[in-house]
Amino acid sequence: MTTNGNTNGTSPNRATGTWVEKSGLAQMLKGGVIMDVMEAEQAIVAQEAGACAVMALERIPSQIRAAGGVARMSHVNKIKEIQSAVSIPVMAKARIGHFVEAQILQALGVDYIDESEVLTPADDVHHIDKAEFSVPFVCGCRNLGEALRRISEGAAMIRTKGEAGTGDIVEAVRHMRALWADIRRIQGMRDDELYVVAKDLQVSIDLVRDVKRLGKLPVVNFSAGGVAGPADAALMMQLGAEGVFVGSGIFESGKEFPEGSRERLEAQRRMATAIVKAVTHFNDPQILAEVSQDIPESMRGQSVSSMAPSELLAGRGN
Amino acid sequence: MTPATSGSPAPVAETGRVLIGVLALQGDFAEHLASLRACGVEGIDVIEVRTLAQLESVDGLIIPGGESTTIARLLLAFDLMDPLRARIREGLPVWGTCAGAIMLATEVTNLDRPPIAAMDITVERNAFGRQIDSFEEDLTVTGLDGPIHAVFIRAPVITRAGAGVDVLCRLEDGRIVAARQGSLLATAFHPELTPDHRIHAMFARMVLDHAPGHGRARAAVETS
Numbered sequence: 370m371t372t373n374g375n376t377n378g379t380s381p382n383r384a385t386g387t388w389v390e391k392s393g394l395a396q397m398l399k400g401g402v403i404m405d406v407m408e409a410e411q412a413i414v415a416q417e418a419g420a421c422a423v424m425a426l427e428r429i430p431s432q433i434r435a436a437g438g439v440a441r442m443s444h445v446n447k448i449k450e451i452q453s454a455v456s457i458p459v460m461a462k463a464r465i466g467h468f469v470e471a472q473i474l475q476a477l478g479v480d481y482i483d484e485s486e487v488l489t490p491a492d493d494v495h496h497i498d499k500a501e502f503s504v505p506f507v508c509g510c511r512n513l514g515e516a517l518r519r520i521s522e523g524a525a526m527i528r529t530k531g532e533a534g535t536g537d538i539v540e541a542v543r544h545m546r547a548l549w550a551d552i553r554r555i556q557g558m559r560d561d562e563l564y565v566v567a568k569d570l571q572v573s574i575d576l577v578r579d580v581k582r583l584g585k586l587p588v589v590n591f592s593a594g595g596v597a598g599p600a601d602a603a604l605m606m607q608l609g610a611e612g613v614f615v616g617s618g619i620f621e622s623g624k625e626f627p628e629g630s631r632e633r634l635e636a637q638r639r640m641a642t643a644i645v646k647a648v649t650h651f652n653d654p655q656i657l658a659e660v661s662q663d664i665p666e667s668m669r670g671q672s673v674s675s676m677a678p679s680e681l682l683a684g685r686g687n
Numbered sequence: 688m689t690p691a692t693s694g695s696p697a698p699v700a701e702t703g704r705v706l707i708g709v710l711a712l713q714g715d716f717a718e719h720l721a722s723l724r725a726c727g728v729e730g731i732d733v734i735e736v737r738t739l740a741q742l743e744s745v746d747g748l749i750i751p752g753g754e755s756t757t758i759a760r761l762l763l764a765f766d767l768m769d770p771l772r773a774r775i776r777e778g779l780p781v782w783g784t785c786a787g788a789i790m791l792a793t794e795v796t797n798l799d800r801p802p803i804a805a806m807d808i809t810v811e812r813n814a815f816g817r818q819i820d821s822f823e824e825d826l827t828v829t830g831l832d833g834p835i836h837a838v839f840i841r842a843p844v845i846t847r848a849g850a851g852v853d854v855l856c857r858l859e860d861g862r863i864v865a866a867r868q869g870s871l872l873a874t875a876f877h878p879e880l881t882p883d884h885r886i887h888a889m890f891a892r893m894v895l896d897h898a899p900g901h902g903r904a905r906a907a908v909e910t911s
Contacts (some may be wrong), residue, residue: 383824390821393840393880396787397752400713419760421713456812457754458841480818480841483805503819642764649761650737651711667899 387390391525394458394480394505395589396525397421398612402645403591405429405608405616406446407615408455414634415619418641422458422480424614425451429533430594431617431668434680440488444469450475465686466492473525475504481526483507484519486685487616496686499680509593511544513551515568515687516586521572527586527673529610530683531594533644536670540683544613545592545608555581563595592682597622597667598640598659599647615644620670624673638664638685699776704730705898707891708745711735714753714786718879718889723749726884728891742770747780747894750787752840752877755812758786759802768803775805778872780897782890788873789843796846806871807849814844814862814875824877828865829855832886837864837876844875870897 378570401421406412412423425443427433433440442463458480463470465484470491474482486509496535497504501525508519509530516527529548531541555566562582567574579587591592592605593614601614622635643660649658673681697836709719718736723733736742750758762768775781783791792810795801815821818841825834837856847865848854856865856874864875870893878886 380811383822385820385822387823389823389838389880390818390840393838393877394818394821396715396718396880397840399715399717399753400711401754401757417760418757419713419757419764421757475819477815479821504816516800527806645757648763648855649765 374687388525391505392588395507395526396460397501399589400501400649402641402648403460403612404613404619404641405441405614407618409447409450409618410634412451412455412459412483414638416455416639417459418638418685419645420457420641421612422460423451423455424483424616425459425479426453426487426616429617429620430682431621432534432618433487433533434671438574440464442474442488442682445473448474448479452478452627462488463497464488465490466495466497468497471497471499471502471504477500479504480667481505481507483528484523484524484686485509486682487529490685493559499525507591509683510548511683511687513555513580513586514572515549516590517570517572517580520586521590522603524588526589526591528593528614531592531596532673532681532683533594534599534671534682535595535615535664535673535676536668537673538597538601538619540673541592541595541601541605542608544594544683545605545610548586548590549609552585556584574675582669596644597670598664599643599657602644603647603657604649606648613648619644622654623665624669627668633642640664654670704732705746705891705894706732706734707747707749707894708736708741708742709749709751710758710787711737711751712753712765713757714751715877715879716746716749716751718754718877719751719784719897722879722884722887726887728888728895729832730895731891738765739767742767742774743902745779747890748774748782748878749890750781750783750790751879752785752787752828755789755802756787758790760761762802766845770822772805773896774801774866775803778897779870780890780894781805782872782874782886782893784849784874784877784879785840785842788845788875791871792845793849794847806868806873807852808845808863808866808868808873809844809847810843812843812872814842814846815839815842824858825856826856826864828886829853830889833879835883835885836881837878838880839864839876845873 404415498605507526507527510516529544592610597618624632646660796808
């Protein structure tokens, strides 16, 4: 992978914005939970629950689905409020292909940008040229081809897409299984068979060789889109995720309590804490049973099989 | 809580080997495990530490990079914080990288209650700014022959080192990024992200030197 870093004034041998720096932050997030937040108050709840980072967005995915219209980058004021409220990394979503939203987010000093299919795409052909930025990017994928194309464009972290805002884990499982099936297939291949894989996936032969050599993606891979409780989170970890993104699963839970009440926020904090613990001990059913005790009701959700293809977000940006 | 997945190993005095744990609650613990295995020091075994039984079994511990607030909350949630503090008081060698260094400090700027509070240093979190200000740089570390390529990611710095603390590495501007106090080692950067395993080897020797029955452990190192 190339280093597009630059040296800054403080020391002649100092380099910032390098590939090691961008992909390295994702290494620090592993084994953790990244939580969607709209407000500083939610970001504080997330941090107190043990989130390893927060993702700022205008509306959580379930609300984007309900509200319709165009979903954009979060308001700059909201992002700044969230940045000053927490010490953990703050990520923010930009629309697919909207490189000016990304420029603004970089200028704000967000720690990671999610070029996300959850927002309304700004470009139906091109993704952002992410290698040009100093700030690292995470992108969604449904399979190995999408993952490697995003890495080619400069993504330093990948998440399987799932189907955001549904509370239905089935698409997250489908995408994680598809990704690992492709990786295992490549591992079983002769070196002279990798060229046709590169051709089919529309990526460089070097990236395909990296996958064969490493037996995994060359960057950290999280799961997203449908995690609605600790069992879902541990399922995705056992299927090979290195951490999880949770959006609607936390801030749509606890609806047995009145909106805006302390009780609901407390219930959401309990759900968030349980998911954090489940990701750490994803392989220990005894602990998973313990952390699942006394959690609030999961979001009601919407089964993906009941939805029209036009309602699905995961097909955006392939 | 939970049964440990692996049984407690035989004591050092019997085997001449030491067991080095890497705290595996959150962060880049896998990279530390790989670096320890590759560091070239004989006589060490490595395990992930998530449970009390695992914590009690180790002769040394690495607290990896990750999010210090997350790791601290998980230590408390799984009742590991007090046992870890007790083991450090008894002299357990511990090395903290980045978040791990924050965990060890007795004082953390803008944090009321420092997590473990064991090493007489003050640490400032995110001392270089946000992710876009993270950097790589070649630095000289006391005890290593030749410079090390240091990777700083949203890194802290040590703003004060107490009287009993040896400063091992400073930036050009004088700020401290590696220090040792007895059996405690703190680095603001991430040797586990590079193929240079000399600091892992340094820590492995610290653990071997400290462990009971280390004479035999040392002999195993020197004859191998």
